Amino acid sequence: MTSQQTNGQQATGTNGTSGSNVTNGTADLGKYIPKGASGIGVHDMVPELGYREYWYPAVEQKLIRRQPVALTLLGDQIVFFRDQKDEVVALTDTCPHRGAFLSGGTSKGPGNHEFKGFITCPYHGYTFDGTGQCVAALTDGPDSKLAPKLTARKYPTQTQRGVVYIWMGVTEPVPLEEDLPEEFFDPDVEIMTYVKNWPMNWSLTMENSRDSHNSKIHRGGIRRLITGQIFNPLPAFWEGTEITEEGDNYICIAPKVRQDNGKNMEQGYFPLLGKKWPQHVWWRFRSPRRVNPLNEQKNAFNNRRPGGLYRLPSIACPSARGHSQHLRYFTPIDANNTRMFTFAMKKVRTRLLHKLWWKFFYHTFYVYFNAPQTTNEKEDFPIQAVGTLDPHSDQKLGATDAAIIFWRRRMPWKSRDAQRIWGKAMADNAAVTIEQDEQREAVELPLS
Ligand code: FES
Ligand SMILES: [Fe+2]
Known part of the structure; x- marks a missing residue:
């Protein structure tokens, strides 16, 4: 990196982004630049303390x-x-x-x-x-x-x-509307906010939002029992992950399952293990009323979005579509802690009874038995918290980790930090460039 970058006087945008004058001239911008693509670890090109040039939720x-x-x-x-x-x-x-x-x-x-x-x-x-x-x-x-x-x-x-x-940026702020998804500004959307500090790095929670852990970590639980989901067969394994859409600051991701909608992927035989997994599936059955998830749904979010969402700087919305939306926005605290904002959204504002019912449902069921506390805190949380996962380990990624590769190596170059403060010199010197990283299908690493 150049001395220009490290003293923060002239952070040159790679694409001439307007409004990128450094407002805090004495800031040491060098400390905000990731170390570079030396491996494919969690903080490969993703800043350990978060991207700076963004709006983040801070406090209610x-x-x-x-x-x-x-x-x-x-x-x-x-x-x-x-x-x-x-x-x-x-x-x-x-x-x-x-x-x-x-x-x-x-x-x-x-x-x-x-x-x-x-x-x-x-x-x-x-x-x-x-x-x-x-x-x-x-x-x-x-x-x-x-x-x-x-x-x-x-x-x-x-x-x-x-x-x-x-x-949190050192350059001039963009309008808030640029960083928040449009549903935050939709008057017909009721939003409930849940805030919790998690003892883990922020980027781990992003990566967790679209990988293959679902059928391992989330296969049981009281929520699935109450809703009957537990009896529905799920694909136990994926055939990779697909980046289904890519924009300036986001990607959409969907698991690849076979054409038969995963019918023959409910259980697999693992020859070296000599066993099937999941070991027992006889109690799962296909509901005759099963709705095709690809059908457009009235009042659903994201009818046209093909998969879950990763969005800069730290927004993850695992569901593709549904009548409520579980959107998480992670604000890094430090290397080992994250302030987790869970926004539960529903399109109800125009119907009073519906709105009251949603609030009642949210406070009595949703928070305790649904995503924030049961799924995330009791199931996801224990596997990623400090002491249960080493984010600095050497890692080998495979076909189901395609979204992770995008997150670690491609998304950083889309970031405002790259445009405003990392500088062109760093981009030129990096081991991985966007062009090299272009092969979406080449998920058999290493990429470098
Ligand atoms: S007034 Fe002296 S340290 Fe703040
Ligand atoms: Fe999960």
Whole structure:
């Protein structure tokens, strides 16, 4: 990489993206550039702490009251509070005077919300407004010469559907609409938000969203028992993964199963093992009313989307279509922790009863027995959390991991980070280029 990139003065976009001026000229952009394609590991070209040049969900607006809230996001310590207009704003949590946490850190500083609309450092009482400007250095007196010179970095924020989004980039923010899928702005879509911190790297959760683990990890469970899904035969194994659609910031992925819709893939014989797996399938039966999932469904999401979705910077929506949509948006905290936003969506807003029923269903069944807590936290979570999976191991990927290869090697070059801050020099030097990585079918690695 060039010295231009590492000192952050002139991060040249590879495609001349407009609005890419680095707004924080002193930022050390080098630290945001992944190490490069030295292997096919989790952080091959995917930044361990997340892509910077994006909006991320940070916190539910209702949680920011008089007391500030401190969060670590993408490795940055950030404090959220309400400014004089009662809007939620975000500043670096580190006081520019001598480094105390403006939020008070873990022990909440008693004075940090002394003045409504401002934040006051609990150490020497330097007080900042919503723009990050120091407006009073309390213990340096009303005539402080230092106060006007002090500013805390401000992160742009925007609230949408009760969730505060934060722009983590060092260049100018794009409109929020560019980063959020369109259903977030559809007035007919009711959205329920569920937030949980997971002890794992953010990218593992993305990769998990479209690989072949389904018939292993998710074959049982109370949800499938209650809904009767447990009795439906599933393909136990796939014949690979297909990238069914590709856009500027997303791909759609579908498992490849045989033309007979996986009928003969409910059980396989593994000769070296000398056994069939799953070992018993006699109790699964095909419902005569089984709906062809390829039929368009009234009021369903994504009728035309051919598969699950991976979208930059960290959005995964496993289902292709359905009457509700389970969309997850992962905000990295640090290398080993992720702030997981699960958005459960349904098109109900125009029908009051339907809306009430959806809320009742969500609070009584969906959260506890459906995706967020049962499927994700009790089944996916234990297999990827720190201590159960080594993201730095050497890995060998196969046909069912095609989406993972795209995620690790192709998607990074579509990212705004690549366009705005990685710089052309790095692209030229990388071991893998988009052209080399073009062979979608060549999933028998290595690619390099
Ligand atoms: S460290 Fe914050 S006021 Fe001194
Ligand atoms: Fe899963």
